[in-house]
Structure formats: structure tokens, C-alpha cells
Amino acid sequence: MAGKTLTRADLSEAVHRNVGLSRTESADLVKSVLDIITDTLITGETVKLSSFGTFMVRSKTGRIGRNPKTGEEVPITPRRVLVFRPSQVMKNQINGVEGGSED
Amino acid sequence: MIKSELIQKIAEKNPHLYHRDVERIINTIFDQIINAMRGGDRVELRGFGAFSVKSRQGRQGRNPRTGEPVTVEAKHVPFFKTGKELREQLNRTEP
Numbered sequence: 001m002a003g004k005t006l007t008r009a010d011l012s013e014a015v016h017r018n019v020g021l022s023r024t025e026s027a028d029l030v031k032s033v034l035d036i037i038t039d040t041l042i043t044g045e046t047v048k049l050s051s052f053g054t055f056m057v058r059s060k061t062g063r064i065g066r067n068p069k070t071g072e073e074v075p076i077t078p079r080r081v082l083v084f085r086p087s088q089v090m091k092n093q094i095n096g097v098e099g100g101s102e103d
Numbered sequence: 104m105i106k107s108e109l110i111q112k113i114a115e116k117n118p119h120l121y122h123r124d125v126e127r128i129i130n131t132i133f134d135q136i137i138n139a140m141r142g143g144d145r146v147e148l149r150g151f152g153a154f155s156v157k158s159r160q161g162r163q164g165r166n167p168r169t170g171e172p173v174t175v176e177a178k179h180v181p182f183f184k185t186g187k188e189l190r191e192q193l194n195r196t197e198p
Contacts, residue, residue, distance in 0.1 A: 004139070006147070010139075018128075029117070030132060032117075033128070049109070052133045081190070086181040090137055091180065096141075
């Protein structure tokens with residue numbers, strides 16, 4: 001596998017190229033999109049992006065964990081975690097399968 | 104929130120942009136992420152999270168209804184790891 005990493009800068013560059021906005025404005029828009037998704041998730045609301053996937057927040061209860069190295073018991077406090085569920089379209093694309101139903 | 108609502112929010116914050124450009128911006132972002140993953144690349148969005156592709160080996164599965172053995176092909180699965188900042192933000196205020 002290629003092992004390259006795409007960053008915010010690459011996304012901004014793509015927006016700049018595809019939409020023709022300045023690099024600065026493109027970077028601001030990429031940030032804006034991620035910020036809106038973040039703010040929505042923080043309120044506990046699910047974000048569903050068709051043909052991409054769904055981000056949802058799950059609440060986990062507290063439990064007693066264990067340090068696997070020392071065997072020592074550690075309390076794990078209740079917390080909220082973000083779960084991403086890829087769409088069928090994304091899964092197919094990654095496996096080189098054309099099309100696929102919307103999810 | 105669904106994609107059209109995300110587009111709406113960005114459009115409201117940027118009244119100088121055409122609606123179709125806002126749509127193009129959002130689609131570009133998510134298409135780029137999928138494209139990178141299709142090539143096996145990682146996508147790291149600081150503060151938000153990272154998308155990567157994991158490989159699953161082929162295995163001998165079973166049709167749960169009939170019990171019949173079936174071959175499950177090796178495949179790639181998308182994976183998302185929440186960024187540290189976002190993880191912390193989710194737990195700053197009690198749910």
C-alpha cells in the first residue's frame with residue numbers, strides 16, 4: 001500500500017482547484033465544514049452524509065478495566081465515543097467495486 | 104444532520120457563494136477522502152480524526168441460516184479513529 005497521508009492542506013488544495021476559490025478561503029471552508037460536523041456531534045446529534053458514512057456519538061458506561069501489562073485494576077469512567085459507520089458506497093469504492101446502493 | 108443540512112449551514116455562513124459551489128465544496132472534500140482511501144492512503148485531519156484502510160484476510164464463513172460453508176474473500180475496510188481533540192470535546196460536558 002502506498003502509505004501516503006492526505007491532510008487538511010490537500011483537501012483545501014482540491015477545493016481551490018475544483019471550485020476556483022482562493023487557497024485561504026478554501027482552507028477556511030474545509031475548517032468550517034469540519035467544525036460544523038464537530039459542533040453537531042458534541043450536541044449528541046448524528047451526522048449522516050449520504051454515500052460517505054455516518055458519524056454518531058455513543059455513550060459508554062463506566063466499568064472496571066485492567067492494565068494488560070501489570071494486571072492492575074483501573075476504573076474506566078463513563079464517556080462518550082464517536083463511531084463512524086462507512087456507507088456501502090465507501091466500502092465498495094475501497095474494494096474497487098463499482099456502484100453500490102446509497103446508504 | 105444530513106448532507107443537505109450541512110450544505111445549508113455552510114451556505115448561510117457564506118452568502119457570497121453560489122449554492123452549487125457550496126455543494127461542490129462539500130462533495131470535493133468527501134470525494135477526496137474516499138479517493139485517497141481507495142489508493143490505500145491515510146487521511147489525517149488534525150483535531151478531527153483519521154481515516155485509514157484495514158485489510159481483512161479471506162476466511163471460511165458460514166451462511167447462518169443454512170449452515171452452509173461459504174468463502175469470504177479478502178477485503179479492505181474503512182476505519183476511522185477519532186482525533187484527540189474531538190474525543191476530549193465530546194467529554195468536556197456531561198451528556
